[in-house]
Amino acid sequence: MKIKEKILQDKKKYLDELYEILQIPSVAVEGNGVYEVVEKIKDMFLEIGVETNTFEVNGSYPYLFAEFGEGSFTLLIYDHYDVQPTGDLNLWKSNPFQPEIREGKIYARGVADNKGNLMLRLQAIRLLKDRYKKIPIKIKWIIEGEEELGSPNLEAFSQKYGHLWNDSDLCLWESGGVDESGRPVILFGYKGISYMELSCKLGEKDLHSGNASYFDSAVWKLVQALNTLRDKDGYLTIPKLTECIEKPTEQEMQLLIQEKFDAEKFLNAKGRTDFIGNHTDKIEILKRHYFYNTCNISGLWAGYTGQGIKSVMPCEAHAKLDIRLVKNQNSKEVAGIVSEHLKEHGFDDITVRELINEPVSTTDIDNPIINFLIQQIEISFEKEVNVKLSAAGTGPAYFLSTQYKIPIFSLGALYPGVNAHAPNEHVREDDYFTALSATYDILLSLSEYKSKDKR
Structure with a gap:
């Protein structure tokens, strides 16, 4: 049975598991549900035979660290278990901590940022282990609980414990998804x-x-x-x-020109009618965005x-x-x-x-592993990858990866209309299962990546 068929066959089980973690209101700024969700995640790791270590720095919420798998390739994964406050409940069409599917979309606080991607990655790893009786790459996984607070203790955590992961070959970041036309996106950095x-x-x-x-x-x-x-x-x-x-380099401008950007679809996804400064030219819109x-x-x-x-x-x-x-x-x-x-x-x-x-974080445009990933993601999605110079937002990638020269990529269930940080946060159900299948494919392909090609 093909992996996509296997995933769809067990669809209800995967959704039930996702709902379990979404029902815990782990709002860091309010201090609710944080330790409950930590215990839930630790139990989920134990179900695949992995023990997690817990670290606290300067009175922080717990950092979870897991290390498992085998092989010559080491993948660092970063996720977070905390979520944004709900805001005005009157603006939600359903209880933000009681997941609900409407018109093919899974609605819940944290499903897009970041519990959905966290959960589908864990499910993909379990699938890999069930099928091959092992995890064919080494995985080092960091899950924090203060990302929505701006990761105030991550720099200190990295200074104290960075030796645990600074030899990683690649980092899978917490975000990831498709663009307004459904193409998977690869990012070369975060603002x-x-x-x-x-x-x-x-x-x-x-x-x-x-x-x-x-x-x-x-x-x-x-x-x-x-x-x-x-x-x-x-x-x-x-x-x-x-x-x-800095002025953009010729190579950056070439990537910008090649980027697939549908202005009308982007505006529709964001609920807007025009861009700031009334720009209409793709190049001017993207130059402003990136530089x-x-x-x-x-x-x-x-x-x-x-x-x-x-x-x-x-x-x-x-x-x-x-x-x-x-x-x-x-x-x-x-x-x-x-x-x-x-x-x-x-x-x-x-x-x-x-x-x-x-700080700003970047990945070298010429890194061979990124080119390898682009090819593999295109095979899995059966669509051309849309390469972007940077995310619109920020993440603490510098402290975990950039300072150690670990290249970053993203892969997940998001699309431009997910309403992260806003009422009615959601992901599309099809995107969730497509990302689960693609994550499985990419983890398997990394086990075949040649050592001599590594960074």
Whole structure:
């Protein structure tokens, strides 16, 4: 029996297993369900005969580490068991922790980010062991519980325990899936990030809004300060950051030109009608995406936001800001540069507090194992791979792989419309089982990868 047929035959069993882990509300920021899901994952590993080690660093949630298999090739896998808060439950069409299939889509918090990919990888490994009575490659698997908090302890974890995996030949990252046209995607990196909170406080108490003729407004001050960070088309206007951006190489531009990008399908998947800056040309849209910073306001709050009116002059205003970083930018310096920029523009009363930072991570475009993977993924999916220079988002890949020169790839059940971090998060059922089958195929193919071709 072909592996795809075997998977579809046991479809209900795979879904039941997925539902078990999705029903645990492991929201790291709230501290709920974290230790429960850790025990559940450890039990799942024991079912395939693998014991996991648990590490904690600086009071972190547990890091799970498993090492098993045999052969000359070593694959590092990274996943996380924590999920985002649900947000407004009224915006969900079903209970976020009671998985439900509607119109061929599996809805649940964490199914896309990242429990779905975690589970299908474990199922693929079990399939491999059942069929061949062994795991034909060495696997080192790290599963953390603070990714949705910005992985604040991962750098320290890597410094202390990096010797356990720094000899890996390849890293399978937590994300992965297909593009808006259903083609599997290979990424050559992840953007960095600096996430910070900006605050303005003027005076010791809120005032009646009639005092606006006497005093400056903390809210207006913050809005004006934010307006100095980017222009109307969304380009960053902080010279100390923009001046160090590297121009794309000829090879990068060639990959960009070759990238398959359907603007209309992408807009539809995201629920938008146009791109920032009103760009319509594919090259300009992708150049902006890969080689320029973003400056996003994640949250903005001050004063009265309840029903009806309250004519008040707030003494405080706050904003949460994330800046995505590209090559040649140091994530540890960004918050300080933003603070200095604001002072230079006369906003001495705006405080900048860094919440997290993560470096840019990249994989060498010419790495032979990536070319091998592209060929194998195309065989499994029976579709051409869409090669992208970088993910839109950020992950702590630098600490686990890039600093050790371990190339990264992604493979999973995602597509552009999964609503990760939003209400009604989901994956398509067909994508889940296609990714499960493809993961099985890739693990098997890596056992045949020649040692001399390794990095």
